[in-house]
Amino acid sequence: MILRNLGEFNLISRISKGMKLSGKVIKGIGDDAAVIKHTKNSYLLFSCDMLLEDRHFKRSSGGYLIGKKALSVNVSDIAAMGGVPEYCVVSLGVPGSLRAKYVDDIYKGIKAVARKFKIDLVGGDTISSKKIIIDIAVLGKVEKKNLALRSDARPGDWIFITGSLGGSLKGRHLDFTPRLKEARFLVNNFKVNAMIDVSDGLLADLGHILEESKKGADIYERCVPVSRDAKDFDSAVRDGEDFELVFTVSKREGGRLIKKWPFKTRLSRIGEICRDKGLYIIRENEKKEKIRPVGYRHF
């Protein structure tokens, strides 16, 4: 069996299988970040994301945007847990023939995001590599009461999404603002039952919430905010790298949220969590269609 046929998510379950973790780990593999006991009122969050040239970016996009993206995807992961990022370490692989200016630009991009979100860049590793590789690990924290996992969606919850979906390959995937401010507003003021960031596409990532929460969902096609850059609805919900937040709250909290949302960032109620498993789209013609929660395939 080769990896391409096994798929990323089967690989992840193989990795996690039979692993014993200490009692200090609240959540290990299988969410946007690991959750570790810390103080009486807070947890540590720990995660990493690797970007590779010609897969997640082109060299011609320039070092600055690449560095910016590398840290932003990590900030997005921490935001999706309801927490704040605090420290990062950067592993960088670059060819010896690359101009030093290009590497300076990568770090300028990383530092711009670090400054914006008050993250300390505290260490790293640099190696020689033919293709550019950037892997950033982030350490953050979250107040216990604010932690948002993938696994606590409840029947009847309203499903919301920030921003709009699809077509991020036209440029947005390199130059987006992670929804940290929005996530913190949410967890500080509302009971968020489940949250994830859209990195593999809405269907795939909502699919993770459904799987971890052992629930189903109905999504209304007419309610999903499709970006002008997207080809159509069906690609918008399957494209990856939107880095928007998908989350669920009770109906009561949802009603309050719609009234209180203070940001220019769009907020859309796109569907509901259901007791019975399965992901369904209610098409614009009211027809209900079962759909597979698949998106960007890593292998």
Add this chain to the structure above:
Amino acid sequence: MILRNLGEFNLISRISKGMKLSGKVIKGIGDDAAVIKHTKNSYLLFSCDMLLEDRHFKRSSGGYLIGKKALSVNVSDIAAMGGVPEYCVVSLGVPGSLRAKYVDDIYKGIKAVARKFKIDLVGGDTISSKKIIIDIAVLGKVEKKNLALRSDARPGDWIFITGSLGGSLKGRHLDFTPRLKEARFLVNNFKVNAMIDVSDGLLADLGHILEESKKGADIYERCVPVSRDAKDFDSAVRDGEDFELVFTVSKREGGRLIKKWPFKTRLSRIGEICRDKGLYIIRENEKKEKIRPVGYRHF
């Protein structure tokens, strides 16, 4: 200016230059791990190390040894700070055509080291990549009184090294035991002034201690333990990937240490820290020779 001409350490100073860190960072870029405020009596340690196929390992060595090495180099970094590793996240790049069994073996290697040193594997990222890439970030802790930096070597300190040096490419670089037990014995029982692990070669890594401590050193050729796998003394002190500990303690502590060392692992007193800068070798014929602290070049 291209990277190969700039060199890794000039690159690192360019990265660190003009960076403002929060007051919670005790030590940022420039030691084996970052040191971050934690509890009243302890610090967090945070570091990462990236390994790349055909640079740090061959695919033909098999997944198990590669996974083992990937976590062991990180354990070695935490040991060199005087601390203990607690959690890790693993970013893995592998070709879609690779057999799933090979990836299982990588994780078996990682988990074997994790089990031995009681580290929780709590998360990661997997991407598709032509060459195998493994980047592990580790979170650890150290009691404040046990922290060993590179920067506190004092004139008159004795310089010690564990194990023997050189020729690790013959196999030891893939299958070594990080000196965590030895490091913990040292910091728990002695005042260690400076410590580093040998990843770029003794001269280069001792050179980091000298630079950060603004001191010099005399090394006695006849006292340096050269491995049977090494070509000769000069290559043994320049070869990388020994993953032994080099550390300095006062003369008084050094005398006590030699009497109390309880391990089979060899311990050698190889020289002294001097007030005046410069690294000197006292050759077997008693001639004193100034030597440049250079070792493995990453670019």
